[in-house]
Amino acid sequence: MRQSLSAVLCLLLLxxxxxxxxxxxxxxxxxxxRNGVIFTADRGNSQAExxxxxxxxxxxxxxxxxVEAFIGAATVTMDLHGRxxxxxxxxxxxxxxxxxxxxxxxNLNYESLTVAELQTRVQACLDGSAAKEPDAWLExxxxxxxxMRPAGVRTSAATLDGLRTHRPIIVLSxxxxxxxxxxxxxALAHITAAxxxxxxxxxxxxxxxxxxxxxxxxxxxxxxxxxxxKTTSExxxxxxxxxxxxxxxxxxxxxxxxxxxxxxxxxFAALRRAGGLTxxxxxxxxxxxxxxxxxxxxxxxxxxxxSQYDEGVIGHAxxxxxxNAKLFLDGVIYVPAFTGAMVEPYRRNAGSEARxxxxxxxxxxxxxxxxxxxxAAALVALGRAxxxxxxxxxxxxAVRAALDAVAALRKAMPRADIRPAIAxxxxxxxxxxxxxxxxxxxxxxxxQWAQPAGYxxxxxxxxxxxxxxxxxPAGLLAAAGAPIAFGxxxxxxxxDEWFALKVGVTRTGPADSAPEYRGRLGADPGLAPSAVLRAxxxxxxxxxxxxxxxxSLEVGKAADLIVLDRNPLVVPAExxxxxxxxxxxxxxxxxxxxxxx
Numbered sequence: 068m069r070q071s072l073s074a075v076l077c078l079l080l081l082x083x084x085x086x087x088x089x090x091x092x093x094x095x096x097x098x099x100x101r102n103g104v105i106f107t108a109d110r111g112n113s114q115a116e117x118x119x120x121x122x123x124x125x126x127x128x129x130x131x132x133x134v135e136a137f138i139g140a141a142t143v144t145m146d147l148h149g150r151x152x153x154x155x156x157x158x159x160x161x162x163x164x165x166x167x168x169x170x171x172x173x174n175l176n177y178e179s180l181t182v183a184e185l186q187t188r189v190q191a192c193l194d195g196s197a198a199k200e201p202d203a204w205l206e207x208x209x210x211x212x213x214x215m216r217p218a219g220v221r222t223s224a225a226t227l228d229g230l231r232t233h234r235p236i237i238v239l240s241x242x243x244x245x246x247x248x249x250x251x252x253x254a255l256a257h258i259t260a261a262x263x264x265x266x267x268x269x270x271x272x273x274x275x276x277x278x279x280x281x282x283x284x285x286x287x288x289x290x291x292x293x294x295x296x297k298t299t300s301e302x303x304x305x306x307x308x309x310x311x312x313x314x315x316x317x318x319x320x321x322x323x324x325x326x327x328x329x330x331x332x333x334x335f336a337a338l339r340r341a342g343g344l345t346x347x348x349x350x351x352x353x354x355x356x357x358x359x360x361x362x363x364x365x366x367x368x369x370x371x372x373x374s375q376y377d378e379g380v381i382g383h384a385x386x387x388x389x390x391n392a393k394l395f396l397d398g399v400i401y402v403p404a405f406t407g408a409m410v411e412p413y414r415r416n417a418g419s420e421a422r423x424x425x426x427x428x429x430x431x432x433x434x435x436x437x438x439x440x441x442x443a444a445a446l447v448a449l450g451r452a453x454x455x456x457x458x459x460x461x462x463x464x465a466v467r468a469a470l471d472a473v474a475a476l477r478k479a480m481p482r483a484d485i486r487p488a489i490a491x492x493x494x495x496x497x498x499x500x501x502x503x504x505x506x507x508x509x510x511x512x513x514x515q516w517a518q519p520a521g522y523x524x525x526x527x528x529x530x531x532x533x534x535x536x537x538x539x540p541a542g543l544l545a546a547a548g549a550p551i552a553f554g555x556x557x558x559x560x561x562x563d564e565w566f567a568l569k570v571g572v573t574r575t576g577p578a579d580s581a582p583e584y585r586g587r588l589g590a591d592p593g594l595a596p597s598a599v600l601r602a603x604x605x606x607x608x609x610x611x612x613x614x615x616x617x618x619s620l621e622v623g624k625a626a627d628l629i630v631l632d633r634n635p636l637v638v639p640a641e642x643x644x645x646x647x648x649x650x651x652x653x654x655x656x657x658x659x660x661x662x663x664x
Contacts, residue, residue: 095139096121097655098626101131103147104634108154108604108619112597118152120626123383123655128620151634153600154620155320155627155651156564159511159607160457160490160554162243163324164303164331167310169208169558177241177561179214179521182226185238193232201233204295209558210247212240213401213522221403223271224250224280237291242522243559244399244406246288248280256291265290267356267395267436269406283406284398286356303334311338311345315659317564318629318648320385321347321618323611325457325490325554326393328352332376336387344385345658347627349611350376351391351457354445356436366392366448373454381616383625383654390612391455391488394445396435397465400493402525407462408432410496413529425528435468442468443475450476450485455612457488457511463496470502477506488610490554494530495540504548509610511554512541514571514599515563517591519584535589541571542592551594552610553603564603568635569644571599578641596636596643626655 096119105115107128117134119127127137138144173192180188189207196205215222227236227249235252239245248256260276268286271279282288298306314322324331327350335348352372358365369392378386398406405413409431418424437445446456456476460466466489473487488509493516503510516523517539527535537543545551555567570576571594574587587593594602608618617627630650635643651659 094121094126094137096126096137096142098652099134099138099142099144100147100152100630101134101144103150103152103630105620106151106153106597106600106636107621108601109621112601118620118628120628120652120655123626125620125622125624125626128622145630147630150649151631152628153631154604154618155629155653156318156603157321157553157607157611157613157618158314158319158555158557158564158603159323159488159552159610160325160513161322161557162326162559163310163314163322163557164306164328164334166313166558166562167306167308168298168302170309170313171306173205173207175207175210177209177211179211179216181216182220182222185210185215185222186226186230189227189236189238190230193230193234199234203234204252205232205234205236206295207236207238209241210238212245213242213525214520218521218525219402222247222281224248224253224278227280235294237288237295239288239292241559242399242401244284244404246282246291248282248288248291250280252291252294253278253280255294258290262290267433269433283404300333300337303330304337307331307334307338308343311343313562314346315651316648316661317562318631318651319346319564320627320629320651320653321349321608321611321613323349323351323391323457323554325351325391326353329372332372332387332389336376339385339387344387345653347381347385347613347617347653348387349391349613350387350389351393352389353393353395356395359437359441359445362441362445362448366445366452366454369449369454370452381613381625385653388611390453391457392449393457393459394437394442395459396437396442396468397433397460397462400432400461400526401522402529405430405432405529407493408435408464408468409462409494410464410467411534414531416528423528425531431464432462435465437468439468439471442472446472446476446487447479450480450483453485455486455488457490459491460489461491461493463494463499466492466495467499470499470506470508473506473508486610486612488552491556492540492544494534494538495544497537500540500544500547500549503544504550509550509552509606510544511552511607511610512539512544512571512602513554513556513560513567514541514594514602515555515560515567516570517541517574517588517593518570518576519580519586519588520576521584523588524584537591538589539574540591541594545594545598546592550606550609551598551602552607553599554607565646566644568599568603569640571602572596572640572643575641577644596640600635626652628652
């Protein structure tokens with residue numbers, strides 16, 4: 068009955084919108100989909116039965132009988148037979164060039180490993196490339212450090228030095244904030260006890276002050292990764308193409324590269340020139356903490372990249388924009404890094420490992436990487452240049468610093484359409500929840516992190532029960548009126564958009580989770596299925612300043628849409644994770660069709 072009422076409303080309202088656009092009502096469609104359940108993600112979350120697209124844009128959204136007027140001799144017509152159709156996913160935070168490249172590297176695939184298993188996997192990669200002995204670098208990716216077994220186990224250069232190789236090795240955490248180097252890599256990078264911690268980074272040291280091989284934050288592990296051979300432009304284009312193929316299969320039709328090097332922008336721009344860009348590509352070049360003393364030059368660099376690559380008004384075909392800038396304010400809250408900047412300190416064990424006694428500590432993590440005045444100045448300078456700031460903030464101290472800086476931006480430019488985003492927001496002080504709405508700040512959330520897992524439950528003692536209740540506060544932020552957007556953070560996690568959206572609703576892990584990881588995380592209520600779909604469509608489109616062109620299925624917008632094998636709004640919430648994309652369109656062009664099973 069509810070769907071029938073929705074169809075009647077669409078019949079009364081949506082075709083009128085179609086006929087209101089000059090020249091649209093009489094058009095013959097290139098493609099028509101009918102007899103389906105269509106989630107539009109418009110203001111009213113309207114549902115319809117049919118949609119017509121032509122010239123890369125949406126011509127009609129309404130009933131199956133109503134769409135007949137748009138069918139011509141050359142129109143490709145698909146009977147959905149009740150299947151679900153919705154806007155393409157907009158991923159508001161990922162690192163696609165890195166992700167595409169990692170598909171071809173020594174890859175630990177985010178698995179939970181013991182030290183012995185880690186060594187076995189890396190040794191297998193060494194054995195499989197023995198011809199590169201003794202001097203070629205081995206780069207190992209997608210190491211899920213936070214779920215190493217047993218919980219709390221530490222690694223060091225010695226973990227790698229026992230392997231059968233002379234090669235330098237760097238192992239990079241999937242979280243993107245930790246590296247593990249072997250002894251030869253440390254020596255080649257000239258990292259010794261005398262090496263100071265870089266700004267925004269940390270070298271783990273033993274009791275004598277010597278580096279252990281663990282390197283926290285890019286500022287630290289880049290001392291090693293800077294020595295890796297540079298990829299060729301051809302390899303970069305291949306990596307970008309691989310990333311786009313993976314995105315299309317997941318239904319991603321727009322994305323933000325959140326910390327985009329010019330190398331990344333150039334790779335996707337080359338695909339664009341060759342006609343191979345299959346998703347709308349947005350880029351946020353980074354402004355690093357070390358650049359705060361040369362802020363004008365840093366902003367000018369972002370503006371130069373915009374002038375060189377940004378294509379202007381978003382059209383029906385996928386293109387490129389450079390209208391965001393990335394700033395890192397802290398690291399990660401997880402054990403053992405503790406590089407998330409906190410309002411209240413992490414707790415510490417005042418007892419023993421056998422008989423722990425957790426008390427309030429003194430460690431609040433690092434100082435926010437940009438001091439308040441410098442951060443406010445950076446945001447105002449970006450705002451005046453028409454650039455949206457995209458701020459990494461994991462800990463509640465960094466989130467608060469970001470909100471304070473946005474307040475300074477709003478005071479300086481009260482009427483400007485600048486859309487600041489704070490990515491991750493893994494812990495937010497309750498008093499700061501309403502500030503997101505008040506300041507027009509978009510929390511860009513990696514919803515898949517809101518599950519019981521080693522990296523979340525590992526915080527129980529250091530956070531304490533009150534903070535654990537509000538860890539990963541998507542539902543609480545939404546209840547406070549924050550405009551939620553979704554960002555997968557791929558390749559920090561595997562690209563599994565539908566599992567992430569499922570976790571956003573249920574706050575549970577995979578069905579086959581170990582017993583200690585079953586159940587819900589914290590007290591946050593989670594999001595309704597329609598809310599997670601909006602976060603990954605119109606919500607992230609708003610973040611990226613493309614909501615007037617994409618993010619919802621409305622007449623005149625670009626025809627970015629996906630067909631699914633199930634209806635995420637009505638299936639049991641746990642089943643959202645198994646959603647399969649059957650077809651992906653970008654600008655009216657089919658960029659992915661699932662193989663028949």
